[in-house]
Amino acid sequence: MKILLIGSGAREHALARALAHDPSVDELVVGPGNPGTATLARSITLDILDGAAVAAAAQEMAADLVVVGPEAPLVAGVVDAVREAGIACFGPGAAAARLEGSKAFAKEIMAAAAVPTAMAHVCTTLEQVTAALDAFGAPYVVKDDGLAAGKGVVVTDDREAAIAHARACLDRDGGDPATGGAPGVIVEEYLDGPEVSLFCVCDGTDVVPLAPAQDYKRLGDGDAGPNTGGMGAYSPLPWAPEDLTDQVVTRVAKPVVAEMARRGTPFTGLLYCGLALTSRGLRVVEFNVRFGDPETQAVLARLTSSLGELLHAAATGRLGAVPSPEWNAGAAVTVVVAAHGYPGSVRKGDAIGGVEEAESLAGVHVLHAGTATDGGALVASGGRVLSVVGTGSDIAAARAAAYRGVDRIGLADAQHRTDIAAGL
Secondary structure, three states: OEEEEEEOOHHHHHHHHHHHOOOOOOEEEEEEOOOOHHHOOEEOOOOOOOHHHHHHHHHHOOOOEEEEOOHHHHHOOHHHHHHHOOOOEEOOOHHHHHHHHOHHHHHHHHHHHOOOEOOEEEEOOHHHHHHHHHHHOOOEEEEEOOOOOOOOEEEEOOHHHHHHHHHHHHHOOOOOHHHOOOOOEEEEOOOOOOEEEEEEEEEOOOEEEOOOEEEOOEEEHHHEEEEOOOOEEEEOOOOOOOOHHHHHHHHHHHHHHHHHHHOOOOOEEEEEEEEEEEOOEEEEEEEEOOOOOOHHHHHHOOEOOOHHHHHHHHHOOOHHHOOOOOEOOOEEEEEEEEOOOOOOOOOOOOEEEOHHHHHOOOOEEEEEOOEEEEOOEEEEOOOEEEEEEEEEOOHHHHHHHHHHHHHHOEEOOOEOOOOOOOOO
């Protein structure tokens, strides 16, 4: 099987790593990729928001499958262009990708499908926002309705900070299809309890769950500081209810997939269910329509069956014909190494050292996100720079391996959390 993988982050590096070691995959091309994926597959220059260009690249290599990693090209309709060219594509078309492109649309779907979620107000004016904040009270939860690279949510006890975030959301340009449409903001009730991520592979009808994971969204130890795109994750979840996956599939994923099919916009691809296990039961926090970062790095590190066959079956409506995913009995922990200034204005160009040394350690591999090469040297080029993944027989062993790897990484003024998967 020949696969074209679209994207350039740590998520795509994790996907490339799994696909490159998959016996069912004969050729893997990544566009545009990063210095890490370049060690596993051929890289091509590609505008990932240009559906025609992606389709042409897939045709040129005679791809059997295109896998679109990031959310922006999904919302922009790249999958539709690839499918129109007659090539199987893993990911939802633009109509189905609205589940991530618009949180208001996701709430509409959940209401229609009777999926448990937080109470919310969809606001288009600051007056509506302030009324909703006062109705729910602190802690305040304010979400950008469109795409925001994992940083569109503020959870705070500071009412003025909540209003400031809402104002920024309302002021943004809503004309770009990659941001999900018209500007708006969602004000939600605060959900207590631990959060869980479950990836569900969907073919428009059937749903196949992957292993659950938990990520860490705040920048600092003890969940201090601003929200980020994710500072670490681990899998499996030894504390989770035994029937958690079955609950999510039955009460969340299958009803949503059925509702999307009923509307004539079937959901094919990866439905990321972000969940809270509250005192009142399971609630959906958010949906994404692609593999989540950094959970993907931990989840795929445990996968022992064929990822390529699973994704191709989903893209071609054959999920029921392939075996269920298989997982090793151990654990994986991901720790993100971020650049100085993240999640705000970051410093770029700092040299990165120690990656090869980290990867020489048992049970450690390093995935690239915000990296580039400058004169042959590896340098930081983004906010979240690397994901260091540790694997082991249990959470404690995997955590120890991950932090041994982090200790080998050299990046001036880098940031990372020291409490990922601690105490489990």
